[in-house]
Amino acid sequence: MDLRKQVAIVTGASSGIGQAIARELSAAGASLVITARRADRLAALSASLHGPSVRLCAAIEDPGTPQALLDLAVAEFGRADVLVNNAGMFVAGSLDTIDLDDVARMTRVNFDAVVRASYLFARAFKRQGSGAIINVSSIGAYLSSSSVGAYSGLKHALEVFTSALRVELKGSGVRIGTIAPGTTETEIFDRLRASGHAVRADQTPPLDPADVAAAVRFMLTQPERANVARLLLVSSAESV
Template sequence: MELANKVAIVTGATSGIGAAVARILDQAGMQLVLTGRRYDRLEQLTRELKQAVFLSGDITEPELPQKLLNLSLQTYGRCDVAFNNAGVQAVGTVETIEIEAVCQMVQVNVEAAFRFAYVVLKHFQSINDGHLINTSSVLGTKVRIAAGAHAGTKYAIEAFSEALRMELANTRVRISCIEPGLVKTELHDYWEIHPTESLNVPQPLQPEDIARYVRFILEQPPHIRIPKLMVLPESHIV
């Protein structure tokens, strides 16, 4: 699919994978609507890109998805792609886990992702076109000790995506999941033992590596569907 002059909404655009996807879609000539909580980051990225607008906010605010879609339609007159990517990670053992952080993670990774997906999909269905890409994880397909709740949020994204794919298979609305392994982003900044040590992956992926595959998924012609794409770094075992 030709991406030039098409429009994408990117959630979690203030850092990591979302920011890299915004940059690569900008290079492909797409027009963008960016979101995240950090206003300064959005302002800076928008200045760097050719055609982008932003709306900062907490993705768990129930009204934000509709406001993002409205901004896309008002600014560009269309919305073709939604990259449903905002996410957080709360991991820990029974002794160390912070229960409130787990519940906050469920709200961001699951509830907000479902809300955003349904809002954009109602629009995509009304125009019988569009592509939703959900950011899952390798942990949407397997579990690790101390990461059960986190994996659970990504299993939820996988189940949701597969059912949507089935529901929309006879339309031109496409659903994909990208399933990254370890990527060097701010997601891991807060943990005492960085996963490069605990997972023994000396060279994690870079956000740009994932962005290339997101672009690849979007560039396929409409008769080709990529429901899932796992991207792992060398030395990934568990």
């Protein structure tokens, strides 16, 4: 895939991994459709990108958001070629303390919204005979740790869903896979530090969001005959 000819949609683009992916794909020549909740962050990112971009300030769990993103890409650039489902949230807590309403919202953001967007864009890509979807998972998909069971379970479900959709899309010209980053320095850890929680990144030198973005670019730029179905990226100092 020559990214200079592609239109890429990146969700959760206002900070962290999503912002880094948007910058990486723009530097590679792609036109960008970026979305997140924070309008000021999106505007600043859009102004800093190398090439054309448009933005949509929206909640990814809103059922109408995926269609709005596809419609915006087609209206502005005439097509859509890449979807990176990066938007997500992290909720942790013990059995006795975790907020179940927060867990329900995390389910809508981390799984329901990704499934909806993946299906919608996969249908569009199948019709045009080409396209790529990357769903951002987590090392948590492969771990069983106390206090993060809901988060890890959703990421594991995302891995299984993506793999099944890849099988369904075989021969269609549409590629799909997951990238599972290990500990990555993002705003999530800032919030955990502020609330007094221990942060793994403070003990183990973490990945930088740019590392994950470079891996996403690697996945997208493989020959058409190759589909990176699952990529686990961890810090060289991380033991998993």
